[in-house]
Amino acid sequence: MERIRHREVWFTAPPTPAVLDLRTADDVFLVGAGFSGVGHTRADLSRVSRAAARLPVDHLLALRERYGGPSVGPGVEVVASFVGRRNYSRYDLEDAAGAALPGYVSRRHGPPPPGGSSWRLSVVGDAAVLALRVAGRPLHRRPYRERSVPGSLHPPLAAALVRLAGVTPGMSVVDPCCGAGTLLLESPGRRLGVDACPVALGSARANGVPAVTLADAGRLPVASGSVDRVLVNPPWDRQACSRASLATDPARLWRSVRRVLRPDGAVAAVIPEPDLPGLRVTTTLPIRIAGRPAHLVLGRLPGRR
Ligand SMILES: C[S@@+](CC[C@H](N)C(=O)[O-])C[C@H]1O[C@@H](n2cnc3c(N)ncnc32)[C@H](O)[C@@H]1O
Numbered sequence: 001m002e003r004i005r006h007r008e009v010w011f012t013a014p015p016t017p018a019v020l021d022l023r024t025a026d027d028v029f030l031v032g033a034g035f036s037g038v039g040h041t042r043a044d045l046s047r048v049s050r051a052a053a054r055l056p057v058d059h060l061l062a063l064r065e066r067y068g069g070p071s072v073g074p075g076v077e078v079v080a081s082f083v084g085r086r087n088y089s090r091y092d093l094e095d096a097a098g099a100a101l102p103g104y105v106s107r108r109h110g111p112p113p114p115g116g117s118s119w120r121l122s123v124v125g126d127a128a129v130l131a132l133r134v135a136g137r138p139l140h141r142r143p144y145r146e147r148s149v150p151g152s153l154h155p156p157l158a159a160a161l162v163r164l165a166g167v168t169p170g171m172s173v174v175d176p177c178c179g180a181g182t183l184l185l186e187s188p189g190r191r192l193g194v195d196a197c198p199v200a201l202g203s204a205r206a207n208g209v210p211a212v213t214l215a216d217a218g219r220l221p222v223a224s225g226s227v228d229r230v231l232v233n234p235p236w237d238r239q240a241c242s243r244a245s246l247a248t249d250p251a252r253l254w255r256s257v258r259r260v261l262r263p264d265g266a267v268a269a270v271i272p273e274p275d276l277p278g279l280r281v282t283t284t285l286p287i288r289i290a291g292r293p294a295h296l297v298l299g300r301l302p303g304r305r
Pocket of ligand 1: 150151200218
């Protein structure tokens with residue numbers, strides 16, 4: 001890793017398609033230009049146009065293919081974001097960069113045709129970066145996601161939880177509140193999804209979760225001491241509601257999880273508070289979901305290292 005910038009991690013990597021397998025990243029870009037002097041006035045937009053005109057476009061497009069990006073079709077889009085107050089909009093920024101890029105289609109008039117090149121322009125303070133998307137579409141948009149349910153996880157976040165859990169292909173993995181199945185679809189292993197809602201379970205099945213069961217997470221139909229990893233994003237009673245036994249006794253989930261875990265097993269959870277009742281928390285990572293604080297938490301049975 002070379003640098004962390006607002007919502008960006010900068011790194012160097014050899015030109016192979018391995019970058020497209022970075023499952024915890026929202027997206028991956030090739031840095032084309034970094035420049036400063038993009039202040040808050042409209043007069044500063046000319047700096048963006050000048051920087052875009054100097055981009056080594058052909059070199060970056062060729063490099064993109066070496067990183068596994070598809071060959072590019074007609075149409076160029078620019079997606080801009082900025083931090084801080086400005087006297088211009090993000091569309092003004094996009095158009096300023098796009099003016100120097102042949103084939104540019106402004107997003108003011110709706111989404112550009114798919115298959116073209118997509119540039120990201122981010123401005124933090126007065127420092128700007130122009131970068132080219134490697135993949136044909138954002139990496140976080142997973143091909144498996146046919147359906148979602150209220151409270152479905154952002155796939156890169158689910159992938160991060162799977163990494164935290166240390167799941168390997170031979171392990172048995174259960175998600176007792178699987179919803180549309182995002183955690184299991186990001187995970188290797190012998191996977192079982194459980195949910196008390198038939199619609200959610202239908203979504204998990206449609207998305208390709210290999211085995212699903214309609215059941216109450218408080219009464220898991222799973223043998224005691226048999227599961228290597230429990231991955232869970234329980235209902236927080238905001239977007240997704242507690243059902244069956246969890247509606248009256250939410251702690252029942254954790255009793256159920258303790259029962260099914262192997263002695264050396266572990267549970268990884270996305271929860272508002274870093275607390276796993278009756279389990280020993282070994283790792284806590286603070287995150288934010290939709291602006292609210294939350295945690296990725298790893299726990300084990302008490303008394304196990
Ligand atoms: C936050 S959502 C899970 C979303 C899922 N991680 C995804 O990405 O789609 C919580 C899920 O818990 C389920 N649920 C609520 N009470 C339950 C219970 N007693 N047993 C099993 N599932 C339950 C809800 O139906 C909902 O699908």
